Amino acid sequence: MARDVTRTVDVIDGDPLTILAGIDLEVDEGDRISIVGRSGSGKSTLLNVLGLLDAPSSGELHFLGENAMRLRGAARDRLRGREVGFVFQQFNLLSGRTALENVATPLYYASGRSFWQRERIAREMLERVGLGERAAQLPSRLSGGEQQRVAIARALVRRPRLILADEPTGALDLATGQTVMELIEDVAAETGAALLTITHDPAIAALASTHLRLENGRLLTDASAAESSDSEDLQETAA
Template sequence: MGTIVELKQIRKRYGEGTPVEAEVLHGIDLTISGGEFAALTGPSGSGKSTLLNIIGLLERPSSGQLLIDGRDTADLNEATVTTLRGRSIGFIFQFHHLLPGFTALENVMMPSIIDANWPTAKAQDQALRLLDQVGLKDAAHKRPAQLSGGMQQRVAIARALSLSPRLILADEPTGNLDSHSAKNIFELLQSINQQQHSACLIVTHDARLAARCQRQIQIEDGQLLAQAS
């Protein structure tokens, strides 16, 4: 499917040039290909969220090289990074961050509206199709407060897919759900991954879910450990 993400000797330091400077990622090398469904695991404070933020272009590395679809991101200005992030990467978080004043349909349309600066019929059709795909077509005109936690997370997944991203990053997407809803969300992500051949990287503390992924990427003290398939 081709390489979507490539990290070469990525390091991240905070407080650079100050007495409290600390390096939290120590020379990370990692490649993620299209169609992969991988789990990123590790103890609290191991660097999982920092690594995910760098892959998702939310933070810049202190050194090293990050390529998205073969494109070196080091010299891109902030406007270009924002566009690349919006169009190529779909984010799913533990807390769905839906906009409470908008319907499920409007929430799913939001990335397309931001990208095009205006709601379009095409964006609405795409959002309805995605809501149908996650089993929420009948809830299109309901607001988040009218939906269960699992349903809200499904809306968030549909929103993350609205621009057909090549890479899906999920940060503890089932951490706030009961076991039944968590299983359903995980299987939905697997199904989407298989259908769209996107790359999916999931941060999870759930060893059972991680074991069901194609690859487990373990990080500890800012360094990658042996990866299990």
């Protein structure tokens, strides 16, 4: 839960730049939230704050009942690694590691069974995204859609409670993008995770049950996405 969260950055020879100006957002288990907004509106900044990558300049940030603002760096990192999964538009795969090694990377920070059986768990997740036979391939030998599926497997391998997807279909064609979103949704549904997606695609935004727009540093209800979603529901009912 974010309450009155702000994020400002210093500007040389100028006033501080306000990116987030009092964000209030509550995310519960199983929620499906989409956030749209113009380029440069601060969507990725908001995602980084919610995912505990960046600290807000002020406000309160609670995660699974813990006040994240009071956690020391190492404790915050452990919480993020255990409970948050990031899906990025640019994949961010490690070029010198195979698909299997990329997916297993988060499990090196796990403990117990997850650590000692990391290769088997990673392989199972690769098979879940349809890439079991590509496990030994380097990212350079994979298509864009395959790389994105590896990135998704890596984000979900620890079964996070919160999935943050930043333009997850932006670098993909329409058909592959739809497949990717179905995959993210399926895995999120299996684990009961909350899914928060940032997107420029109205069709992707309409898949969520809560539609928000980031404008002037604040979150507003996005009526256009809600109307699109209602329209799709009516078409399905009529069919």
